[in-house]
Amino acid sequence: QVQLVESGGGVVQPGRSLRLSCAVSGLTFSSHAMHWVRQAPGKGLEWVAVISYDGSNKNYADSLKGRFTISRDNSKNTVYLQMDSLRVEDTAVYYCASDLFPYWGQGTLVTVSS
């Protein structure tokens, strides 16, 4: 079956960086665009970014442009989210999901706090 497993979350100080990973199995990874979506504690879903199947196209939420970078390695069936200059308001569970959202990971919690 399809599995998406996020990793890399944790507690980080404001201004620091973190890289999230999402390992995908059971899916022809190189044929699918991949998304990151986040959910702040007690809040709704917020779309973060998407990367095309081959990595040639990327789109970001306007509020995150310049701080977050999505990338992928099709040889490793993995999508990444590099998060720089983290802010307290970036605290959230970060989910990866396949295109059109049929498959989701369990999420990884990122806490930005001094």
Add this chain to the structure above:
Amino acid sequence: DIVMTQTPLSSLVALGQPASISCTSSQSLVHSDGNTYLSWLQQRPGQPPRLLIYKISNRFSGVPDRFSGSGAGTDFTLKISRVEAEDVGLYYCTQTTQFPHTFGQGTKLEIK
């Protein structure tokens, strides 16, 4: 950005009764390819989101047929024909027609 507005934000429904959630987009969700990329997600407490409906009315694999979606253009509806206990949770509409993709605020479904 396309704003997705859901109503109601909270719904209390008795077991076996129907439920309905509306979602209105600030712009048409018809893509240049002719498709309308409006989906519905369910999020049970403590769980990641789960796709229920895609492209307005298509049930995803394994989704019970008591869930149905309808609508066109800017107005969409998710209906549950007979609510069961396992349907408790949050429901989100989302558009993937245009970047940035956006979600509704979420509707909390509870059992009366």
